[in-house]
Amino acid sequence: MTDGPAAAPVVELRDAAFGWRGRPAVHGISGGFAPGSMTAVAGPNGAGKSTLIKGIVGLMRPLAGTLRVAAGARRRLAWLPQAADLDRTFPITVLDMVAMGAWRRVGPWRRFGAAETGRAWQALQAVGLAGQADCLIGSLSGGQMQRALFARLMLQDAQVLLLDEPFAAVDSHTADALMQLVCAWHGEGRTVVAVLHDLALVRRHFAQTLLLAGRQVAWGPTAEVLTPDHLAAARGAPREWL
Amino acid sequence: MTMLDWAVAPFADFGFMRRALAGTSAAALGAAPLGVFLVLRRMSLMGDAMSHAILPGVAAGFLLAGLSLGAMLLGGLVTGLAVALLAGLVARLTPLREDASFAAFYLISLGLGVLLVSVRGSNMDLLHVLFGTVLGLDDAALLLVTGTASATLLATAALYRLLVAECLDPGFLRANGGGGAWAHMVFLVLVVVNLVAGFQVLGTLMVVGMMMLPAAAARFWVSTVAGQIVLAAALGVAAGIAGLLVSYHGNLPASPAIILAAGLAYLVSVACGPQGGLLHGLAARGRARFR
Numbered sequence: 001m002t003d004g005p006a007a008a009p010v011v012e013l014r015d016a017a018f019g020w021r022g023r024p025a026v027h028g029i030s031g032g033f034a035p036g037s038m039t040a041v042a043g044p045n046g047a048g049k050s051t052l053i054k055g056i057v058g059l060m061r062p063l064a065g066t067l068r069v070a071a072g073a074r075r076r077l078a079w080l081p082q083a084a085d086l087d088r089t090f091p092i093t094v095l096d097m098v099a100m101g102a103w104r105r106v107g108p109w110r111r112f113g114a115a116e117t118g119r120a121w122q123a124l125q126a127v128g129l130a131g132q133a134d135c136l137i138g139s140l141s142g143g144q145m146q147r148a149l150f151a152r153l154m155l156q157d158a159q160v161l162l163l164d165e166p167f168a169a170v171d172s173h174t175a176d177a178l179m180q181l182v183c184a185w186h187g188e189g190r191t192v193v194a195v196l197h198d199l200a201l202v203r204r205h206f207a208q209t210l211l212l213a214g215r216q217v218a219w220g221p222t223a224e225v226l227t228p229d230h231l232a233a234a235r236g237a238p239r240e241w242l
Numbered sequence: 243m244t245m246l247d248w249a250v251a252p253f254a255d256f257g258f259m260r261r262a263l264a265g266t267s268a269a270a271l272g273a274a275p276l277g278v279f280l281v282l283r284r285m286s287l288m289g290d291a292m293s294h295a296i297l298p299g300v301a302a303g304f305l306l307a308g309l310s311l312g313a314m315l316l317g318g319l320v321t322g323l324a325v326a327l328l329a330g331l332v333a334r335l336t337p338l339r340e341d342a343s344f345a346a347f348y349l350i351s352l353g354l355g356v357l358l359v360s361v362r363g364s365n366m367d368l369l370h371v372l373f374g375t376v377l378g379l380d381d382a383a384l385l386l387v388t389g390t391a392s393a394t395l396l397a398t399a400a401l402y403r404l405l406v407a408e409c410l411d412p413g414f415l416r417a418n419g420g421g422g423a424w425a426h427m428v429f430l431v432l433v434v435v436n437l438v439a440g441f442q443v444l445g446t447l448m449v450v451g452m453m454m455l456p457a458a459a460a461r462f463w464v465s466t467v468a469g470q471i472v473l474a475a476a477l478g479v480a481a482g483i484a485g486l487l488v489s490y491h492g493n494l495p496a497s498p499a500i501i502l503a504a505g506l507a508y509l510v511s512v513a514c515g516p517q518g519g520l521l522h523g524l525a526a527r528g529r530a531r532f533r
Contacts, residue, residue: 057417079417090282090410091465100407103418108404108425136465156418 010035010073010160010191011056016065018048018055024063025051028215033160033208038182038192040202040222043212043234049195050082052212053162056193075104078158080149082165088138094148095133098123101155116155123151126181143174150178161185163194167201179205199226249483252490261379262486265387265443266500269452270478272391272436275398275471277457279429282409282467286454287341291348293437293450295325297355300371300438300446305358311382314371315438318446322434325351374445376486376496383442390439394432401425406467444497451501452478459508462515477507 009032017027026048033039041049054060055067057079069077101123102116124130127147132140140148146169153161163182167175183205186192196202202209202222209225211217213234218225252259280289299317307313325347332347333340359371379387398405407415408422415422433453440449456477460470485500492499513520 059413059416077417079414081411081413086411086414087409091467091470092406092410093466097410100411100414103407103415107419108401108407108421 007035008070009033010070011193012068012070013056013062014066014068016055016067017063018051018060019063020051020060022063024048026212026214026216027064029065029210029212029219030216031210031219033191033193035159035191036186036189037208038186038206039194039208039210040206041193041195041210041212042197042199042202042226043217046214047212047234048214049212050164053079053164053193053195057162073160076159078153078156078161080153080161080163080166082168086149088140088145091136091138093134094129094137094140095120095124097137098148098151098155101152104156119155120151123154124148126154127151128177143170146170146178147174150181154181158190160191161193163192165195165197167196167198202226248491249487252487258377258379259486259490261384262376262443262496263483265376265379265384266452266482266486267479268384268388268391269436269440269443269449270456270482271475272387272394273440273449273453274456274475274478276394276429276433276436277453277455278460278467278470278474279398279405279409280433280454281457281461286458288344289433289437289450289453291329291344292322292326292433293446294348294352294355296322296351296434296438296441297371297446298351298358299355300441301355301358304367304371305361311386311442314441315386318438318441319434321351321355322438323431326430326434370445371441372445372447373495373497374441374443374448376443376500377489379442387439387443390435394436397428397432401428405429444500448497448501451504452481455501455504455508456481459504459511459515462511462517462519465517478504481507 012032013029016029017024018029019025019027025046029052041052043049051060055062056069057077058069058074061067099112099116099120102112102119106112106116121130121133124133127150129144129147129151132144132148137145137148146166150166161182166178166182170178179201182192182194194206196206203226206222208220209222210219211225211230211234217234218227218230253263277289280286296318299319299321300314301317302321303310303313303315303317306317325344329340329344329347332338332343336343338346359367404415404421404425408425412422436453437446437449440452443449444452456474457470459477460473464470464473481504482500484503486496488494488503489496489499511519514522516522
């Protein structure tokens, strides 16, 4: 990274590659996410953005290179998957689903006390879903579901937030509201990494950008990364299949 | 004969009817939470597959040790778990989906089981293994099925949060310290143990009906997981009572009568249940058109 703060990065990659069944979806990633930084991950479909996020979350080991997560940060790391990963027909209320965010503190056996319940309600209020707390998640619209997932994320109280296409299935009103939450987290000193398609949004809110196309095209300050040359290189990359 | 006599006298008069009632009730209680989670995980056919998978082990136990409960149980447990593990392994290592690899292994298992039983036993033995001997439960069989039900209820209560989380959002659980995989394994083991324990009561083919039918029916009445488990258990016990009574008064085989009673509860639920039942849907559509 060219201009990050001097503090040691929370997540550092060195020539890392991630993929499935031994086949790398993304490789040659070198750099770090500074504490409190706000980084967008951009690139065409199939560029390996989600795979990289899952790799950092720890769902797979690097196929090559190294991934180093700062001591203590692994447990303070939260991941917002693409909404499609979740079984939305499952009969659970919005409040209970949001309460899952306390998993690291409560786990499978400890009591879910009044303090945690209060936090869950606070999170629901923050995303504007307090009125739907007792509804089943199946009755939520796409935008409401994403709000609920953001509430669950808030309950996780993580220091590093990895968001995989957080605004993909939501209307612009919801996207604005959720973007405000993300900015607020950034303001509280949390580290934010978000996979995004909307380059205008990236330019407006994200100081750092990592541009991928099956490999690392560029990583640094957004203005220096999202140049016509880099974007053309990302689109023309041989792994582009859209 | 009053209605009360009709319903109570068989159990009051005959010890074997009371034993049958205790056996089917225990089987229903243990099977209810497992059935509900199988339905939620879209693994309903898994229970069916497992009930076939335990057959060759039960048959091998029968061949080696005669009508010994212990041997048949051990055999059933071994082949049931072997099929579950092999199917999971094939699904993980090859592109074949888990449902297809399950189907393949349980069909092999079923063929092997029927072959083994018919090599040595008579047709009567085969019928006992397939359809159970609910009216002839001895102490050992009763202890086994009640003990299994107790252990199952305790285990699912302890694993409840993990099972729900693994069902709803396995990725979230993996990213937050995991535990879903082994909860799933314990769950599969419980399914196999319940099927094996229940085969004395209802038979290897019918016992899975006690697991799936009440659970599938409960889904049409209540929307919460806990509510579905309670209702499935109640429906299972009720089907056991109804089936035993019909079998007693009509001189019909008990095990199919119990499963048919559970089947009737399922069909009524599909038609009338407020959570997506057919009539409910029709009525809603009718109201919409009227407006």
